[in-house]
Amino acid sequence: MIEKRDFYINGRWVAPAHPRDLAVIDPSSEEPCAVISLGDKADTDAAVAAAKAALPHWVATPAAERLACVERILAVYTDRAAEMARAISLEMGAPIDMALNDQVAAGTWHITNFITAFRDFSFLRPLGPHAPGAMIAQEAVGVAGLITPWNWPMNQVTLKVVPALLAGCTMVLKPSEVAPLSSLLWAEIVDAAGVPPGVFNLVNGDGAGVGTQLSTHPDVDMISFTGSTRAGVAITKAAADTLKKVCLELGGKGANLIFADADADAVKRGVRHCFNNSGQSCNAPTRMLVQRPIYDQAVEIARDLAQATRVASAHEPGKHIGPVVSQVQYDRIQTLIETGLREGARLVAGGPGRPEGLNRGYFVRPTVFADVTPDMTIAREEIFGPVLSIIPFETEAEALAIANDTPYGLTNYVQSQDGARRNRLARQLKSGMVEMNGQPRGAGAFFGGVRASGRAREGGHWGIEEFLDTKSISGWDGV
Template structure:
């Protein structure tokens, strides 16, 4: 196809270089099922070259004064904002986020995180006293070293900025392996870092798949840390691969969030919850995909959910508007269809959507916004992460039962609570087994750490904790406070 973008090169040691060996992979536009670009999948020699460049750059970069590293990141933010429309185009075409959502949510999440890291870093103390009881004992925060960063396709810039920016600020050098399904945004991000004047070798990018470059980074003796966002299955494989070299491994994995709606919740709670579940076509690890509703308002909640599903428009990512786009790939589409069918087969009440393409659509990986009622928590659709616009609704009778159902999952990323009773909200939030709890539709504050527990991994990304993830602490006694 003559209009294919040629994106075969890798960014290594400050320049774009050809792969050691041509291994072409087409990037498919999920709205059209047609290729938009061709990349190359790296092999061991490409990974080795990128790691070697990062290792060479580490001594100098780790000694760059924090204020200078901050200035580099401020320049990155400036260039990133200028390239926002280019970035939105890339994300729409590689993973299917609709035009407006791509610019206003996908791209904006990157600038939001960069700014939050800038704000957190300004007051960051690299050497701080342990406490008043030990005035000459200090805690020093120092770079981990060369870090391997492996990111997914669902929120490309959200995940890339949550890893690359704190790594740079910490004084680490890095090798990024973005998702091979959605690599165009990360390649543009490499252009942005290049234009911002980052010293060569500090940031490197090699495309590849998990079995190839992902494994090579996870096992590489010169990589001190792996930060991975993606599936729980892949996170387990990375942990095992990294074990022999005792790397620091930080994992941000899947989720199956419960949204507990009590009878005294505000009028918009159900509508808000369904829309949140369908946002990004359901392709968010923190999506509230299980809606637990107090029985006295359950049937009216089901009616509202059906109404929202029927109002939710599905359309091409190339179009402006408030619709949802396709899911990322044919494999993802087929997986979602299989899980919707499992919900039907296991006896859940299908009240909206279902299998197959939406009406009037004959190409593209589009999924019908789907709602199941009368789901029991042991059903496949309640236990497995679907990663599509599919909501499971479950009734409950008591606060204790709601907490028990919410916690009855291998995952523990984000849970949600809707109630006008502040004491109950606080009580329930403390009993939910998750890294995050959002209540009454209020977003967590800037710099609040993103991450989970259990099979969701235990990463803490964003803000002060996200900076500390990319550093090692050192305790020092006998410090001369006057020197």
Template sequence: MIEKRQFYINGAWVNPLAAKDHKVINPSTEEPCAVISLGGQADTDAAVAAAKAAFPAWMATPAAERIAFAEKILEAYKARAEDMAQAISLEMGAPIDMAREQQVGAGSWHIANFIAAARDFAFDEPLGDHAPNDRIIHEAVGVVGMITPWNWPMNQVTLKVIAGLVAGCTMILKPSEESPLNAVIFAEIVDAAGLPKGVFNLVNGDGVGVGSQLTAHPDVDMISFTGSSRAGRIISKSAADTLKRVSLELGGKGANLIFADADDKAVKRGVIRCMNNTGQSCNAPTRMLVQREIYDQAVEIAAETANAIPVGPANEAGRHIGPVVNEVQFNKIQDLIQQGIDEGARLVAGGTGRPDGLNRGFYVKPTVFADVTNEMTIAREEIFGPVLSIIPFDTEEDGIRIANDTPYGLTNYVQTGDPARANRLARALRSGMVEMNGQSRGAGSPFGGMKQSGHGREGGKWGIEDFLEVKSVSGWTPGA
């Protein structure tokens, strides 16, 4: 049993002021694999006090020096890559090959991209030629509470922590109690990089404990949260009492519009993307909208693709999908699959229960529903599991209407051989991101949504801007 009860506060590993053990469950076996401690108010207060004390000096540290610390973190991160992969695979069920390549790789990718973006960022710039004595200064927000999820842990930790560091903020990280081991390793990485005391702090805890304490704390200037839309609403209400800034990256129900002129691999690509990480991605294309001319063929391909996806333990090598993270998620997904059946959707792959041969562990069958209408529960709610809903549409306008008929607005997808149509769709779809014809967004592109998918952007220069205030100065003497 792994024991990681300490917190990282003010540059040192410290014991919780009041012990409150929490078992971390291995979702592949349903057995405890680690024990952490959940923090209390006193632990949160200590971490906030350390961050507050460290803030003036860190904000005044030249940007080049802050970037140099990020470079040291990247070097230390790469050295601990295998430890990180093993931890993520164990605690949240990502298959080990996927954990190494995608989960850990996302972290190093974002760190490197922030280093590049920060080097080119104008933290201090003139207003314009028309006002030679006006200056615009981009200044750190202050102390930031960072609350990260279990599904892509290092992706979200690095998007918040590294952006905050190069911006000049100090911080308290509260990772998910479902997947805390990777964050402990990350704190060890930060410690190895020699960051000044108090700049980065880690307190484990749950949402109602440390999460709520950070959100309401008068000395926390900003909350950066990734998680469910329901939790985002609660955080926004709590943060309003102190008028702190809130950045939210929330849920999604992405539409993948496949037109009759799409390439031959569009449907298969969409199914695999939906099922990746066992469907536990906020930007997964979980609604496949197919033009009616190719609808029957698409349903057949989708079913064949899903039925061919292997499911197995996270510690085994291979291109399979693992379990979902815990029993609560497993039961929720099973209930929603059954609800899809009860509401009249046509089940063409998967269904309720565990896959054959897997009697223990939180494994879900890769599931595909056809003949879904956009009013059904499975088309409205974020399932957060390997479940795809296929919906037919007739015209381009019809597809846009269905795609936008959702409370979410994170990522939508377009598959068409018509470049003009693709560009029209990119403008018409109400989401923070649009990916077309299987092409990933580039390094440093902003990640975030609109509507109930949240507000604020992570990644690249936009991610740095999220942690900055804009100060307007007159009477500036250039060169003085």
């Protein structure tokens, strides 16, 4: 049993003020694998006070030194990649190979892109030649409260901690209490990289406790949160009394528009993306909209691929999907699968219950529903599991209407060989991101949505700017 009760505050590992043990559950076995402690107000206050005290020095630290600090973090993170993969696999169920090659690698990708973006970043620039003496300055927001989820732990930790460091903010991180081990290791990495005491702090806790304490704390200037839309609304309300900056990256219900002229691998690509990380990704393309001429063929391809998708323990090497993260998550997914059946969707693969041969662990059968209508629950609610809904359409206009008929707006996808059509749809789809024909977004592109998906912009220079306030100055000497 791993014991990790201490918090990282002011450059030291400290015991909780009032210990409150919580077991971390291995989702592959349903057995406790570690124990942490949940913090209370005294711990949160101590961490915020440390961040506040460290802020003047860190803000004044030259940008080149902050960059060098992040470069050291990257080096230590790279050295401990295998250890980080084991922590992620154990705490949230990512298969060990996927944990290393995707989960840990996501952190490496973001840190590297932030370093690249920061090398050309300017904190002070002229407004323009039309306004001599007018300058625009960007300055650190202050003390940031960072609240991260369990599904892509290092993806989200690096998207918040690294730009906050570069911007000159100090911070308190509250990782998910469901999957805290990777973030505790991250704190060790930050410490080993020589980040000054008080700049980075970590307190474990739940949303109702430490999460709310950070959201309402008068000395916290900003909250950056990734998680459910419901929790994002609650955080926004909690933060309102102190008028702090709130950045939210929330849920999604991505539509994948597959036209009759799509490339031969479009359906397979969409199914794999939906099932990746056991479906526990906010940008998963869970609504597959298929044009009628290729609809039956697409359903068959999706069925065959779902049936061929192996489900196994996160601790086994190889290409497969692991369990979902918890009993709560497993039960929710099962309820939504049953709802799909009850509302008349046609089940073509998977269904309720665990995969054959797996009677222990939070394993879900890769599931495909066909003939889904846009008003069905499984087409509207974020399931966060390996469940795909296939919806037919006739025309481009119909596909667009179905895709936009959602409160969410994170990522949408388009598969077509018609470049003019792709360009039209990219502008008309109501989402923060659009990915087309399987092409990834470029290095340094932001991640973020609109509407109920939140409006954070994480990654690249946009991600750094999230942690900055902008100041307009007149009468500058020397311009």
